[in-house]
Amino acid sequence: MAKKFKLKVSQRLLKKKVRKQAYLTKKACRFCTNNELKGAIDYKNVDVLKGFQTERGKILPSRVSGNCFFHQRELSRHIKLARTMALLPYCPVN
Amino acid sequence: MVRYETLMLIRPDITRDEFSSLEDDFARLVDGVKGKLSAFDRWGKYRLCYPVQKNSYGVYALARFEVAPDAMGKLLNDVQLHFKIKANDVVMRHVNCRLADDAPQGYKRPDSLDTSSESRLDPSVRRFAKTIEQDAPESPAPATTQDPEAVAPEEAPSSNEA
Numbered sequence: 513m514a515k516k517f518k519l520k521v522s523q524r525l526l527k528k529k530v531r532k533q534a535y536l537t538k539k540a541c542r543f544c545t546n547n548e549l550k551g552a553i554d555y556k557n558v559d560v561l562k563g564f565q566t567e568r569g570k571i572l573p574s575r576v577s578g579n580c581f582f583h584q585r586e587l588s589r590h591i592k593l594a595r596t597m598a599l600l601p602y603c604p605v606n
Numbered sequence: 607m608v609r610y611e612t613l614m615l616i617r618p619d620i621t622r623d624e625f626s627s628l629e630d631d632f633a634r635l636v637d638g639v640k641g642k643l644s645a646f647d648r649w650g651k652y653r654l655c656y657p658v659q660k661n662s663y664g665v666y667a668l669a670r671f672e673v674a675p676d677a678m679g680k681l682l683n684d685v686q687l688h689f690k691i692k693a694n695d696v697v698m699r700h701v702n703c704r705l706a707d708d709a710p711q712g713y714k715r716p717d718s719l720d721t722s723s724e725s726r727l728d729p730s731v732r733r734f735a736k737t738i739e740q741d742a743p744e745s746p747a748p749a750t751t752q753d754p755e756a757v758a759p760e761e762a763p764s765s766n767e768a
Contacts, residue, residue, distance in 0.1 A: 555703070556613070556668075557714045597615055597701055598664065599716065601655035 539578030553586050555593035561600060564591065569604050607642075607672040609705040612685060615698045618651055618663040624696055625667070632669055635688060639681045641673035650718030658698050663719070670705070 543549050552560050564572050564579075564587055571591055574584040594600040616628070629646050636643045649666035658664060673681050682702055689697045 551709065554713065555701075556716075558716045559714070593701055593703070595655075597613055597666075597699060598654040598656060598658050604655070 541578060541580035541583055543583040544580055553583065553590055555590040555597070555599065558594060558599050561587070561591050561594055565600070567604070569601050608675050608678055609644075609670065609672050609707070609709065610678070610682075610702060611668060611670045611705055612700055612702050614667045614669070614689075614700045615654075615658065616665040616667060616696055617659075617698060618661055618665055620665055620696060625665075628667075628693060628696060631688060631693070632685075635681065635684050636671045636673065638684070639673055639677035641671050641677065641681060643669065643671045645670040649715055650720040652716070652718050661698070664698065666715075666718075668713075668715075 543553065549560075555561070564577055566572060571588050574581070577584070579587060591600060595602050612632075614628075616625070625648065632646065633643050645668070647668045649668065651663055651665050654662060654664050685700075685702070689700050
């Protein structure tokens with residue numbers, strides 16, 4: 513009877529699998545997981561809101577920031593409120 | 607009772623009397639609908655992110671109040687009319703925001719020019735001042751008539767090289 517050879521998975525394939533899993537894992541919404549950030553989304557809290565803007569003053573999309581739908585909508589609403597009150601810029605001038 | 611807050615952007619050249627009259631008017635509006643004004647904080651002078659009505663600076667004030675849900679619409683309408691007509695010269699912008707029932711009393715606000723420990727100079731002016739210091743030539747040591755030897759050492763190397 514022929515011996516069955518168990519093929520070893522090469523290191524290259526293992527690394528490829530790990531890379532793919534890291535790409536597929538979804539970012540968790542920091543406002544849902546962290547209790548300290550509860551109530552941090554506020555148009556007066558400019559320090560937090562600044563972190564979700566690009567250099568040109570655009571609001572970061574949720575696929576980049578990792579926010580869930582609810583918190584992304586709340587965040588964008590408060591950023592727009594802060595913009596009307598001149599706490600945040602619409603388009604920063606360098 | 608529903609909790610609301612109003613953030614006002616006021617002209618930077620507002621006087622204390624004008625601010626107190628604004629506070630009194632606001633309190634009168636809230637009392638008119640049997641509400642309760644819980645706070646009227648003056649944040650201080652801030653540098654705005656963009657000029658508003660040709661002003662680069664502004665004074666922020668936050669008013670927090672509680673009102674019955676039935677009278678909420680009337681109060682917000684009265685506040686808007688008051689800011690548009692009577693306080694038009696003083697208040698540049700305002701925004702009303704409903705607070706959650708479990709929202710805390712305290713809140714975070716950015717540092718004002720009054721409380722910040724840094725220089726009150728415009729950052730662009732500060733940068734310009736730094737370049738002036740770098741480009742300014744070093745002032746030569748004052749040559750005194752009593753010490754002619756102070757000038758002599760500068761001339762000595764050239765004579766030696768010759």
